[in-house]
Amino acid sequence: MDLTYRPRRLRSSMRLRKMVRETRMDKSSLIYPMFVTEGTNIKEEIPSMMGQYRYSVDRMEEKLIELAEAGVGGVMLFGIPDHKDEVGSQAYAEDGIVQKAFRKAKEACPELYMIGDVCMCEYTSHGHCGVLCGHDVDNDKTLELLAKTALSQVQAGADMVAPSDMMDGRVEAIRSILDDNGFINTPIMAYSAKFASAFYGPFRDAADSAPSFGDRKTYQMDYHNRREALKEVLLDVDEGADIIMIKPAMAYGDLIREAKDNTCLPIAAYSVSGEYSMVKTTAAAGFLDEAAIVCEMAACAYRAGTDIYITYFAQELAKYMDEGRLG
Numbered sequence: 001m002d003l004t005y006r007p008r009r010l011r012s013s014m015r016l017r018k019m020v021r022e023t024r025m026d027k028s029s030l031i032y033p034m035f036v037t038e039g040t041n042i043k044e045e046i047p048s049m050m051g052q053y054r055y056s057v058d059r060m061e062e063k064l065i066e067l068a069e070a071g072v073g074g075v076m077l078f079g080i081p082d083h084k085d086e087v088g089s090q091a092y093a094e095d096g097i098v099q100k101a102f103r104k105a106k107e108a109c110p111e112l113y114m115i116g117d118v119c120m121c122e123y124t125s126h127g128h129c130g131v132l133c134g135h136d137v138d139n140d141k142t143l144e145l146l147a148k149t150a151l152s153q154v155q156a157g158a159d160m161v162a163p164s165d166m167m168d169g170r171v172e173a174i175r176s177i178l179d180d181n182g183f184i185n186t187p188i189m190a191y192s193a194k195f196a197s198a199f200y201g202p203f204r205d206a207a208d209s210a211p212s213f214g215d216r217k218t219y220q221m222d223y224h225n226r227r228e229a230l231k232e233v234l235l236d237v238d239e240g241a242d243i244i245m246i247k248p249a250m251a252y253g254d255l256i257r258e259a260k261d262n263t264c265l266p267i268a269a270y271s272v273s274g275e276y277s278m279v280k281t282t283a284a285a286g287f288l289d290e291a292a293i294v295c296e297m298a299a300c301a302y303r304a305g306t307d308i309y310i311t312y313f314a315q316e317l318a319k320y321m322d323e324g325r326l327g
């Protein structure tokens with residue numbers, strides 16, 4: 001055959017394949033989501049998330065040190081309070097669970113970059129992401145509480161805040177309270193395009209945050225929509241977001257790319273609990289190779305355009321990158 005093009009030429013050895021690789025990854029862009037709970041001496045496995053744990057504040061340190069030693073870039077904290085009420089008051093309490101956890105993390109492991117997930121659903125008795133008016137979440141009343149939550153997390157030591165509630169105008173509300181209190185240099189990573197997704201199932205079990213009635217479809221996005229995702233992204237850019245997030249990651253690569261091509265901000269993608277548990281349970285059944293799938297999922301998210309990858313596999317991925325399996 002007299003072929004002009006033989007693309008296989010560049011695939012002929014590992015050395016060459018690595019040389020021409022288009023997507024490069026770095027451990028410093030990995031973020032690990034971590035659950036902290038009230039109580040002492042607790043490290044309990046989350047039933048729906050094999051290999052993931054809820055830690056009490058006094059037991060966090062062991063995990064934080066492992067993550068820092070592995071080279072993971074940052075940690076995103078989720079608090080699980082003892083007490084929930086209608087207005088989620090533990091979300092913005094000075095001695096709330098996540099505030100205590102930030103203080104501890106900063107003292108135990110100052111080199112780790114600590115991020116606060118800002119939402120109400122783990123803290124409200126009804127499990128919705130804001131305060132209710134009848135059976136729906138009252139957007140504008142919720143903004144005030146989200147802003148207070150973000151401020152209290154930053155005052156406790158959070159390096160960055162990440163609002164995940166999907167209320168309209170929350171980036172602006174948080175930016176303005178942080179600025180008014182002197183935190184002009186604390187970045188906001190906005191969960192800009194967060195979809196009403198069944199992939200969050202295991203998380204709601206982990207954080208005890210399933211809504212007690214209805215669903216989140218009046219605030220989280222409809223997964224049929226691509227242009228609306230871009231609208232949300234561009235609104236958050238206008239409101240002053242520093243980083244844009246797309247969530248979930250695995251089935252939403254088109255939107256990661258859309259955000260990347262239409263903004264000048266760094267893009268984050270959150271590989272959520274359902275993605276994690278699908279891999280874990282299928283691998284445990286012996287039906288697929290866990291490490292290979294985890295590498296492939298990560299590389300695909302970065303290839304789609306993500307700069308920051310939030311994943312329960314962060315520590316494993318850091319190791320795979322060290323081993324040269326990807327990146």
Ligand code: PBG
Pocket residue numbers: 117119121129164165199200201202203204271272273274
């Ligand atoms: C809080 C929040 C959720 C997740 C991150 N922040 C749950 C939800 O929106 O129901 C999901 C993360 C995951 O599934 O890993 N609103």
